[in-house]
Amino acid sequence: MDRRSVLRYTAWAGMAAGLGVFRSRAAGAVPAMSPGMSAPPTSEILLPFPLANVTLAEGVFSRKRALMLDYGRGYDVNRLLSVFRANAGLDPGQAVAPGGWEGLDGEANGNLRGHYGGHFLSMLAQAYASTGEAVFNDKLTAMVAGLHACREALARTNPWVLSVPGRFGRAIENVRGSYQYVTLPPAAIGSANQLTLSMWVRPTRSDAWARLFDAGNDTTRYFYLAQRNDSGVPRFAITTSGPAGEQAVNGTAPLPLNTWSHIAVTLDGRAAQLYVNGVLVGSNGAVSLTPATLGSLRDYWIGRSHYGADPLYVGGIDELNIYSRALSADEVARLQWAPAASGPVGRGNLASYDFDDTNTATITDSSGAGRHAGLRRTWGAPSHPGFLAAYPETQFITLESMTASNYSVVWAPYYTAHKILKGLVDAHLNSKDAGTRAKALELASGLCDWMHSRLSRLSQAVRQRMWSIFSSGEFGGIVEAIVDTYSLTGKPSHLELAGFFQLNSLIDACASNTDILNGLHANQHIPIFNGLVRLYDETGEERYLTAARNFWPMVAEYRTYSIGGTSDGEFWKARGAIASTLSSVNAETCCAHNMLKLSRLLFFHEQDPRYMEFYERTLFNQILGSKQDKADAEYPLVTYFIGLAPGSQRDFTPKSGTTCCEGTGMESATKYQDSVYFRTAGDDALYVNLFSPSVLRWDTKGVTVTQTTGFPVEQGTTLTIGGSGRFSLRLRRPGWATTGYRVRVNGTVVDTSATRPGTYLSIDRAWSNGDSVTVDMPFSFRVEATPDDPDLRAVFYGPIHLVARAASTTTLSFSLDRLTRLSGDLVDTFVPVVGKALHFTVGNTEFVPFLEGTTDPFHSYVKNVTPTVVFAGLDSGVGNVRGANGLRLLDAIWRNAPFASKGDWVEHVRQTSAAWLAGGFISNAEHQRVLTTAGNARVLP
Template sequence: MAPPLSRRSVLRAAALAAATPAPAQAAVGTAAAAGGASAVPAAWTAVPFGLGDVSLGAGLFADKRELMLGHARGYDIDRLLQVFRANAGLPTGDAVAPGGWEGLDGEANGNLRGHYTGHFLTMLAQALASTGERVFAERIGTAVGALTEVRAALRADPVVRSVPGRFGGAVENGRGSHQYVDLPAGVLGGASAITLAAWVKPVHDDAWARVLDFGDDITRYLYLATRTANGVPRFAVTTGGAGAEQGIDGTAALPLDRWSHLAVTVADGTGTLYVDGTAVGRNTAMTLTPAALGTLAHHWLGRSHYPADPVLAGALGGFDVWSRALDPAEVAALGAAGPADTPAGRGDLVSYAFDETGGSRIADASGRGLTATLRRTWGGPSHPGFLAAYPETQFIELESMTGSDYTRVWAPYYTAHKILRGLLDAHAATGDARALDLASGMGDWMHARLSALPSATLQRMWGIFSSGEFGGVVEAVCDLHAVTGDPRHLELARLFDLDRLIDACAADVDTLDGLHANQHIPIFTGLVRLYDATGERRYLTAARNFWGMVVPGRVYANGGTSTGEFWKAAGVIAGTIGPTTAETCCAYNMLKLSRALFLHEQNPAYMDYYERTLYNQVLGSKRDLADAEKPLVTYFIGLGPGHARDFTPKQGTTCCEGTGMESATKYQDSVYFARPDGSALYVNLYSPSTLRWAATGVTLTQTTGYPREQGSTLTFGGADAAFELRLRVPGWAGAGFRVTVNGRAVPGSPTPGSYFGVSRTWRAGDVVRVDVPFLLRVERTLDDPSLQALFHGPVHLVARGSATEYPRFGLYRFAALSGDLLPGFSPVPGRPLHLSLDGTEFAPFYEGTTDPSHAYFRRAEPVVVFGGLDSGVANPARADGTSLLDEVWSAAPFATGAALVARVRSTVTAWVSAGLLTAADGEKVVATAERATYQP
């Protein structure tokens, strides 16, 4: 472990919590880290603390974080930078691009590559702010330095990368660089007989990568490919497109990472293909010659006229063209020496030795002066601020797309957002001006592109599934504007308005059914920030209403949302459960939105949801295993019966693994909030932690084993200060929520789902004890009350087991007067929060294991039982599924056993009158309730 940075260095990151200002009376925030001025938004009625102001104590969160910090310390950051360097034509060394979405061979050919680096930068920034470890600052510096070099290279013409060739030099074009050699017109010289020869060293088995392609389009051309779909080299010439090609195929694949000599001769109706001096294919019916093609528009080495074909990845070590067909002996000699040292001599039409060690020009040694130029297939950026790990073509193509095709264009502005966000966080954490310069440049570039487009084009773009997804770019751009003050950046943020969605939500019209969940959730966090910057109420109203459309109607027991990445109709929970529920990114973004809304109105429901999702889905999405190579985070968490979590989804490096890295390094970001004037401190989460409230000089330390402990102890230190301590009373809390100060009970009747305030002048040594009684309870799915989830306090308990059907349990038989179902379960020795029922073990959802489990179970209460006594009476039910026992226990808690019996008697009377229960059976039920013994 690297030594910690000084406290002064860490304070640079005080505003890092979601890149929003930290609380203080003075101006603080990301702009402060840059030396600028940025006040707390006037609309905020609560302000957060920076990650550096809140340190985690020993416990569940610290243990989970340490697993991710090991990944942050150990992963080779040059692997992440590989795709950026390759795109810019820079050397990548021995770095191997990450798999999955970050590599060229992953899903959709890596069209999302670069996003993961942004996530990683944010993780490093948060880790630095939280721990002060120097290694994280060093890694940020490495990444920012490399990205600065990448942007500079993208701005300039591509430069020859010289490597040793088979004889002399060679030019290398790395995979992903999109570089090729552009030859001038006249290369073929109108010859009717010809020989083309090249040394080539391919590094990837791409089909249809070209050694050369001379032509006008996909109708008239000649080409030499390193391998066809069948894996062999091919030469072809045509004036009528692919169907009219006259070709020659080789017999074996060219080896990778090894030099091969290719030659083609065409004369007198016969074409011959040579590999390493040996003829491997012949066509004696070739009526077409270069002369028949006439004047061609393009002469390319390494690039195809078919846009979908890959650019040649590897090296070219010499290219020559002769205006005659060399004989077999001459061709064979070319495989043993450079052309100048063979009987054939250098090509008389063109001869490139590729001995250049820099620049973009490649000399012709034929004597004809046909100097070639190294180019990119996509030219160059439209603006000097462009920064990406792939060409700007995805952004350009999106502007004319009318439908989704992520194999062509996959959320380029989403990727831009992640990179921008990572750079902003890097700047806030370290003060590195280069990071802010890169971020500002990206903002300038996006503004230059998007501000030139008609509003109708923007609306169409942002409405396209997947391809038009832009993630949290609005939030990031608003944060950029808060630092730079550049009005173009605020204008840019508004260019992402998807009006039909904003207007519907502002009018409280639910149009979410069928929408891609994670494409839309972060939009609303951005709208909250836009409201802060503009005061336009429509934005905040839309975000608040949207939150209410998701919670609770589209939320599963663990706090997750979406099925197969999409939303269904509100209230359909049981009907959407399957193997692809609860996408991890959705949870991450719903927490960000809940937090953003809390800054404007301190509705306890936001933090009830936050606690549910943090303690269950977010913690449970991280595997409890150290791994420097992988973050080990779920993509989906299937909530169907017997699901085992997949912590290495989709080959790695997905959006969810990225947000999982971020979540695991900011667990403390919503434990405490303060009023802007310092008159109140909110304690939202009962988590072992220490707050350093700089504006007041107060420190507050929470000591707790929560959620294994049902409460927390808060100890004050530092300066004296008068303010109200506002303690969240969870919505699930049972009777008995109690607060003491220095051992004396604070009077009042705390209400679940509210805040309990304690006002006084706090002094060092004051001790507040909060007791939060947990009940073991169930939550019913909205569309099927018999399908239920089990909770102990905030913790969702899952039944371990690999069965593919929902298990069935009855729970009322030993229920306590409080309504607590715990008496019917047995604790598992040595395993906190593990319970056993009828041979089935229940475990906390937050445990990151691969054990198959059941997030839901089927409730089965076939007979009426009280206190373990069986009445012998079947448990009747109404048409809506509500049983007699459900109605009895819905009135819990009961002060005494007599109160419970009275409830039983009144319920039985009503059910008998309704014809749902016979009088005789009713008497048995009441008698059983009277005889039973109950726990409090």
Template sequence: MAPPLSRRFLLQSAIVAAAVPGVSFGTGGGRAAAATVPAPSTWSVRPFALKDVTLGQGLFADKRQLMLDHGRGYDVDRLLQVFRANAGLSTKGAVAPGGWEGLDGEANGNLRGHYTGHFLTMLAQAYAGTGDTAYADRIRSMVGALSEVREALRGDPKMLAVTGKWGGAHENVRGSYQYIDLPAAVLGGAAAVTLSVWVMPTHTANWQRVFDFGDDTTRYMYLATRNADGVPRFAVTTGGPGGEQGLNGTAALPLNQWSHLAVTLSGSTGTLYVNGSAVARNASMTLNPSVLGTLANNWLGRSNFSGDPVYAGAFDEFNVWSRALTADEITSLQTNEAKKSAAGLGDLASYWFAATDGGTFADASGRGLTATLRRTWGGPSHPGFLAAYPETQFIALESMTSGDYTKVWAPYYTAHKILKGLVDAYLATDDARALDLASGMCDWMYSRLSRLPDATLQRMWGIFSSGEFGGIVETIVDLYTITGEPDHLALAKLFDLDRLIDACAANTDILDGLHANQHIPIFTGYVRLYDATGETRYLTAAKNFWDMVVPQRMYGIGGTSTAEFWKARGVVSGSISDTNAETCCAYNMLKLSRMLFFHEQDPKYMDYYERALLNQVLGSKQDTAHAEKPLVTYFIGLKPGHVRDYTPKQGTTCCEGTGLESATKYQDSVYFAKADGSALYVNLYSATTLHWTAQGVTVTQTTDYPREQGSTITVEGGGGTFEMKLRVPSWATAGFRVTVNGGAVSGTPTAGSYFTIPSRIWRDGDVVRVTIPFRLRVEKALDDPTLQTLFHGPVNLVGRNASTSYLSFGLYGNAGLSGDLLPSLTPVSGEPLHHTLDGTEFAPFYEGTEDPTHAYFRRSEPKVVLGGTDAGVANPARSDGTTLLDEIWAGAPFADKGALVARVRATVSSWVSDGLLGRADGQKVITTAENASYEA
């Protein structure tokens, strides 16, 4: 029995649930919603549903279209292959995608099933964002198939009938872990014996057993389709592998073709036949079934050695005779069914696999030795179980003390992806089957985890990476808001990792050495647990955690992590490698930033959102169409000359999965509404149209941002009354101007805030114009100010250069009074946001090319140059690397030349006083500043 929930916990949950308004996360309307997740009362602003925000033409739409085409055309039977195989169902001839998604991938495909969940989410978002029913049809098809899979897993395995050598046959689908269990009397203790079988192997794994009769790994008799040399082998022993008496074939059996195998034992002679020909004979054999005696395990398709693969392929006609057939009788079996051959049916056992479509096989020998189809792992512990592999990974995790992904690779992470895909499928299509599958998965997880002591759970969730569970808490809480099942909320709390929560709640940074993407999505879930329970430690921990990553462990593009892990706080330069910025990390940091903004409208969250979305996330998608691969990066190396890999690890990694999702929800955070509907937040400048039915208006942004430095916002419909809050990016220090219908709006916009157009009755045709001049600026690595990355407004510019050493550039020489460094660069005609500097082209990071890039460069300002004039003075530096020119230009923007000269005088005076600059050299700098001319 599961431990009872406390009365206090149940009462608190009931109060919170009652307080949640029954409205969608989306605050608009648009197309009719299929289903909704109630919005928490704790959110002071709320997002709009994807269906309420239409993506217009531009950079984001172009990127999205590549993924939409991929999602529309990809064969979803390939995604379902591993699920169907696990259930013993026909895989319809589909081939698994490969990479991490399939039995042959890394760690034996121990993560299989995750990609299918991502794909379902992508389809749901594609349908919501476009209204194209082709995506909904694909969702329903996949949900139907997964329903069949769960139904098959709930019961005993059943025969999979295929075309056999003589009619019907039974197929063991690779990945089904199925075998045929024969009664103990099958060999009858015979001293002489013949075993005959038709096989059609479908995989080349060695040591697949056609049959294995034995007690353990000491006493057994087997026939394998392939030994270590890839040829058939028969062996019998009472002394383990070292005592085997064997017969080896001479050639490999062909795949996907029927082959006949037979073994005869008589006296001291054993013979192995392949397709009627004797390929091996041993006249010194002393072992036979009479010596072995009655054996415990009598199996077709399974080995007594647990590490050997289960036979993948089909069986037809397995016969056992209590004598050695003659060569002529073996020959007759090649052209006749056994019952019509010279040999006749086996007198010890005879199975026609076409005779049943259930889970048992009748014996035609007259001995009544009915065989039973079984799974090596038995079956699920709960009828809600759904996965693309056996429950054994989940079971093994419960006793693990350290991670080993070759044995257990994040089963609850995989479960999360499947669960999330099903919840999204339900919300998109209102398909009750998807909700039933999702709810069943949570019921199954609760049945397992609620029985475990808290110490066991804490140990499990702290293991890398076997204990990784992704964003499962968030999805479980979302499901709870739909189902209202107390066990679902209780399940979400079973994923508490107290060491992490308590440290972050106390603002104690313990992230150094942790696996980044194992921990980021945990906090999005904990924010949702705060929403559902009111326990403040969850929200406090999440806020503090965010500050430990941004900017402390953040690269300029918004990404984080090195080789999937975090280094110490503030180490940026010291962590740059070929394996920076795992793309999943950016995906999950965006989700967490968004979730925190719902609770506290701190502009820093949306500043980060723009940075990571516009740079890393867009740049992670290659600008190329591909039918088979989503073409999304895993890592984005920031070392000089790095070339992005858009097909990492042969495809279907975690990052390609999140990449499917990212590219179909670009519009999800452009607009939020205040919970009471009194304000509209415009968080991102993007060509979009918002259908806000609650206010009776349509809000359209027309812009080519970021290739345009601003946006035009048009309100249609009229009659709505609300404030419009426009995000003023923290980098927008060159001015931010707003007009309504051509008239300036009063107030002074402040970088890193929201500028408010006061509440008004909006009229049809009202036009808001936002102008955001860009500046070229640098951002310095926290631990090395000489290592810098270049930004033009929100856009990270990367050098395209094959050199594998850091490039060195100076930028102050032609800086204007505004502090803008752009005059030092030369624009490339016809290429927006492209510039050259000292022969190197700088281009937006978001362009998904395969050019070698330099995200960081060495800043070198060896001489004091002002307004293009060399002062003839070396540019001195303080011990922390800050130079004289750095301090001068830190005062920008300057109202006029006089203000700049005044800054130069004050800075020079300070440096002379500190003994860092000679008085004569200081005067040269001042004179140069006075005589030089500057752009505005």
């Protein structure tokens, strides 16, 4: 296999397993397996299948995905490109820029724009790979071509004129987000004692203090013409002593938006007159200052102010004429109806600009004096031609000297770069068009080249400081994307670049298995470990993999809520703090997305079933439940936070619809199938990790596997083999599949007695066309207690988290363990709702699957209140008190379920009750009543 062929196999599903696994890691030996033998955790190298090789069939995943695909089909990608085009000085067209975080305005001045466009690229790439629909490839092609044009425009030393229809002929347009202005040579004004400025303008925004013209050195000596002052009318002012000394004249009405207006100001050393459309709108007979008074000034600008907080002028500019005399009112009026050059007034003798220029940064002076102007960006030119962003490079430059967070100034520029880079890699790997693939890779490679050119100049100490800043220094999963790019380009500088993004304080702590997560921003740090695993793939540096392995349980096992998510208000709290952190801002969806990626990456290296147990919980609960079950043309309808306080409701349109979580939500919903099946690098084993109706095409084996199931409504699945060949089929037996688990091959029962819940069953045989494997996995009801409040429980039915649907904001209380069976199943407490799959009632309260994306108020946790020890409804009258270990007596009795027989269970009751007696928690009489009640109770199997 060549480099690209290998990566197409390892990165189609949004994660490049990478060529490094072939260079630096040999696949472990696979032990021979016989049917029924439980496979211990292995350290094989696993590879994912391309998304195109796993087709989703009808089921909960395909229904959720269909809603996202509809959104993707209908959304105009020009809206996403508009912010990139604006930054590059290109015509954004009529497309309306997205709102929220992706817009030019909004939160933190739009400093995160471009991130959502990157997510959308990934979504399109995955949607095309999964469905083959031309619409997704077409949109992908359009986005890559648009970004390529933006990169080429940004690479110019100065921006080129955006030529548009003007008042006379052509004009130039400075669009919102372009950071452009025009600079004139000093001689265009000179030291005139009299002056007339005449220009046509078409403002598109009503910004106060945006300058039509500004000349000065600083905020002391200057003169300007502003489109609006604080009162909303045009203003001319001139001063040698700052604002307090301004000699000014104001207009009487605002300049209309999106309409050409002629504006002129005249100075004669005694007075200033202001004209709009040939009409005198303001006059001040006490304006004695002139350009001659101010003397030689440094800057002469159109569209930019010397006050840094003032906005740039946004709109059209046409025909600027500068005269060394004060025109009369009649002469000003005559400039309304024809170009100055063809009228009696003539061109300005100091300078005259028609703004008819195209494909250039130079604006020609037609006065004959050769005083040509130039179009400039406020931030200059990119430091490297590979730069691509939807905002200026100043975001990245400023970060290099920051010592504290200020997201209104710098908001995670490398995080945004990650989304764009990943989208480009996904486009390269999935596009049908060779030209699009080549452009996408060129853009990705160039982006890495630019980042290397910036970061290689910095010391390690500076980089460490940058990455430690919340949230300005957040860089997301950029290391993973850079290593994926390196796997495609082979450039050593790209691998070196990946090593620049290392927060050593975190990595070293996790490598030594020291938990320092309390107080850290969750999603700023989770993706770091995804990148470390990929760096390990390429470098073999054990520190990286060790840190990631140690980090995973710190989150998955100590800071994860019932739905599979983590974080409170985006931050981690103390280890084991669950009940005490329930709020309206739990479980940021990005965190779940990235923890799934980390679990998957780690499982590729070490087949610890815990990773897939976590994956299933989070996928079937938070990820599915984060997508609303309705269609929408404007929003992907994905949650940001998921509040888990009592009576919480999900918000599927957070912050105007373009948050980080809506971006990862688009990606999640178009790659649901990416971890259903994995294969060993040697193609000698197939892992079936998840139960989802799907068809796998195993090209390298010449085999198909069709999984037919209604899971999770159906409590089992059937796998049908197409083709033939010898391989080991590794079936995950979920940890919740405790009783009744059965596997049949072509109708013959397989011995699963050695396969414990939460492990993999391996069936090694020569498979023939039409062979079938049927798996029965009966669900049972169970509750999971929070570590910091053992009475607060989450209810599960198999893998499905059931939430109580109720508007109350007070924690609901139930007695859930009064009818517990020997298996540990609480099934007799829950009454099925007829006609509503996976819906149950306890008393008058309905419990529903969290995966249903509704806005109904819910309780993810409820109190289990059973005051006395009760078995199968038979009450002993003995208090259900806590023992030395903090458990209540009933919890200690049932924690070892399932029990093989009632006799085994009664013996366990005796031992547990005796421990409570010995500890002084119950009396001997109470101990005897517990035993008597247990003996008399009709506890079902």
